[in-house]
Amino acid sequence: MGQPQLLFYCKSQVNPLFLLFLLSFIGSFMMVNSSGRASGQKAHLLLPTLKENDTHCIDFHYYLSSRDRSSPGSLNVYVKVNGGPQGNPIWNVSGVVTEGWVKAELAISTFWPHFYQVIFESVSLKGHPGYIAVDEVRVLAHPCRKAPHFLRLQNVEVNVGQNATFQCIAGGKWSQHDKLWLQQWNGRDTALMVTRVVNHRRFSATVSVADTSQRSISKYRCVIRSDGGSGVSNYAELIVKEPPTPIAPPELLAVGATYLWIKPNANSIIGDGPIILKEVEYRTTTGNWAETHIVDSPNYKLWHLDPDVEYEIRVLLTRPGEGGTGPPGPPLTTRTKCAGRLVVCYSFVMQQRYFFSLTIIVTNGLPHILVDGLCQWSELTMMNFLLSWNILLPIP
Numbered sequence: 399m400g401q402p403q404l405l406f407y408c409k410s411q412v413n414p415l416f417l418l419f420l421l422s423f424i425g426s427f428m429m430v431n432s433s434g435r436a437s438g439q440k441a442h443l444l445l446p447t448l449k450e451n452d453t454h455c456i457d458f459h460y461y462l463s464s465r466d467r468s469s470p471g472s473l474n475v476y477v478k479v480n481g482g483p484q485g486n487p488i489w490n491v492s493g494v495v496t497e498g499w500v501k502a503e504l505a506i507s508t509f510w511p512h513f514y515q516v517i518f519e520s521v522s523l524k525g526h527p528g529y530i531a532v533d534e535v536r537v538l539a540h541p542c543r544k545a546p547h548f549l550r551l552q553n554v555e556v557n558v559g560q561n562a563t564f565q566c567i568a569g570g571k572w573s574q575h576d577k578l579w580l581q582q583w584n585g586r587d588t589a590l591m592v593t594r595v596v597n598h599r600r601f602s603a604t605v606s607v608a609d610t611s612q613r614s615i616s617k618y619r620c621v622i623r624s625d626g627g628s629g630v631s632n633y634a635e636l637i638v639k640e641p642p643t644p645i646a647p648p649e650l651l652a653v654g655a656t657y658l659w660i661k662p663n664a665n666s667i668i669g670d671g672p673i674i675l676k677e678v679e680y681r682t683t684t685g686n687w688a689e690t691h692i693v694d695s696p697n698y699k700l701w702h703l704d705p706d707v708e709y710e711i712r713v714l715l716t717r718p719g720e721g722g723t724g725p726p727g728p729p730l731t732t733r734t735k736c737a738g739r740l741v742v743c744y745s746f747v748m749q750q751r752y753f754f755s756l757t758i759i760v761t762n763g764l765p766h767i768l769v770d771g772l773c774q775w776s777e778l779t780m781m782n783f784l785l786s787w788n789i790l791l792p793i794p
Contacts, residue, residue, distance in 0.1 A: 403705040420597040427534075432470040433527035443518040443532060449510050456504040456516060457544035457627070458535040462496050464528025469493050471523040473530055477506055477630050479514045485585030487519075488575060488621050499533065501625030503545035512632070544626020546570030546601075551620055551634040554607075557721040558640050562607040566620035568629060570759045570785065572601035576624045580605045583617035584635065590620075613640040615669070642669035642715040644727030647676070655705040661697050662713045669724055675716035679726055683708045690714065705737040 428443040464470045476484045508514045520530040541547055546568040556562045564580060578590040591604040602688065607618070615638070620631040627682030645666040652659035664676055678698055681688040691698070693713075703709065712726035 418666055427532065428518060428520070429529060429531040430471075430522065430531055431527075432464075432520075432522040435524065436523035436524065437524035439522045441520045443535075445516040445518075445535065447513050447515050447536065449513045450506075450508070450537075451510050452539070452549060453541050454506075455538045455540060455545070456506065456519075456535065457501060457538065459499040459501050459533045460491065460496070461499050461531040461533070462491065462494060462528065464495055464526060466527075467495055468526045468528070469495055469523065470526050470528025471530055472521045473532070474519040474521065475504065475628070476517040476519065476644070477504070477508075477514055478517060479508055479633055480512055483584055484517065484519060485583070486581060486587055488581070488630050489623060492521075495528070500733070504540040505542040505545040505547040505627070505629040507548045507550070507629070507631050509632070541569075542627065542629075544570075545624060546572075546576075546622055546629040548620050548622075548629055548631035548749050551618075551631040553635045553637065555637040555719065556610055556719070557717070557719050558610060558613060560610060560719070560721045562610050562636055562638070562722055563604055564607065564618060564620070564634065564636075565602055566622075566631060567596075567600065567602045568620070568622060569600050570624075570629070571598070573624060574661075576622055578603050578620070578622050580607070580618050581621050587621075588618075598664060610636075610638045612638065614638045639717065639722075640669040640723050641724035642667040642673060642717055643669060643724040644668075644713045644715060647728040647730040648711050648713055650730060650732050653732065653735055655737045656701070656703050658700045658709065658710060658711070658732065658734065659697060660700065660730065662693055663727075664713055664715055665714060667724075669715075671717055673715050674718055674722075677714040677716075678711060679714055680709055680711045685708050685732065703734050705734055708733045 428441065430441045460473055462470055462473065469492065472490060474487040474488040476486075477488050478484050482518070489504065504516065506514060506516075517534075518532050518535075522530075547570065549569065551564065551566065554562050554771075555562055566578065566580070572593065572595050578593060580588040582588070582592060588605055588607065590605040593601060593603040595601045603620070609616075610786040614636075616636045617633040618636055619633045620629075622629045644662070644664050645668055646663045649661040649663050650658065651661055660678070662676055662678065664673065667673070676693040677690050678693050679688055679690045680700060682704075691700070700711070709732060711730045711732070712728070714723060716723040716727055
């Protein structure tokens with residue numbers, strides 16, 4: 399190619415529709431004369447919206463020149479998806495002048511029903527007269543030869559506070575000079591941490607996203623810049639879920655001296671489902687211990703409790719994934735009933751074979767002993783009772 403001819407200067411105030419009208423006659427061409435322009439002044443070339451069904455490649459030629467060999471500014475390329483924000487560039491060149499025209503490729507992995515638009519942007523640099531040009535922008539129905547193509551980026555779901563990791567897999571050859579990063583929907587970039595070559599035609603890279611402190615849905619895509627151009631993946635969602643917690647305390651159904659029947663009340667929650675595990679956590683209000691039981695039925699009975707003791711009962715809920723257990727719900731505070739009067743009769747066998755009967759009355763867990771009448775219990779029955787209660791009584 400020879401030196402570019404000045405066809406028109408594209409100011410930032412030019413209506414994009416008028417620009418596309420011109421391009422329909424002259425082709426996809428943009429030349430910007432940076433002479434006499436203020437630093438940061440921009441011109442844009444907007445390609446028509448593309449709705450592609452299969453692998454394709456966009457290539458173009460660019461040119462930066464000046465008489466004094468100083469850079470006239472920079473050239474950026476953006477890919478805007480589904481009419482969303484422009485974000486940060488996925489390709490750019492700055493601080494250089496080129497020896498004639500240079501070819502670059504864009505491997506964009508966005509397919510129907512999604513659509514995208516490529517935007518070329520020149521940014522002038524004050525005091526550096528020269529030209530910034532783009533020519534021969536083409537959409538080709540085959541993979542790019544130098545720019546890597548990304549495979550589909552999958553959505554990632556995590557719970558609040560957990561690590562979220564995206565895996566970017568691309569077809570092509572990996573070079574140590576390539577630059578890989580993760581780009582958020584709003585344009586913020588995150589550098590990829592680990593790159594691994596799978597084989598001579600494919601490589602992968604992973605990155606951890608730190609912003610999982612609260613419930614949210616955000617979008618990310620993988621971007622690679624190589625010597626031949628840039629590759630861009632589809633946008634995938636990072637879905638941060640909040641572990642569930644019950645809104646209401648458990649419902650008390652029945653009370654005994656050593657048990658409590660409860661209903662967990664886990665249908666109304668704060669946070670996200672699905673619920674895969676229900677647990678009951680209980681403790682005495684004066685103690686420093688706690689026990690947790692798995693609940694697998696609509697109602698649950700807490701066994702082996704102490705009589706006349708106040709308990710605090712909460713429900714824990716768990717959703718799928720690491721860190722899926724939410725904080726305990728509001729407490730149910732209740733007290734078990736006092737123990738009833740347990741009357742037991744047993745006897746001692748004397749040498750004269752008389753049977754002295756003793757009656758033990760248990761109230762609130764404390765035995766009270768009375769001597770009265772004759773009782774027809776056997777010695778074996780009496781000894782079994784003493785052993786079971788761990789009581790040693792003198793023979794009267």
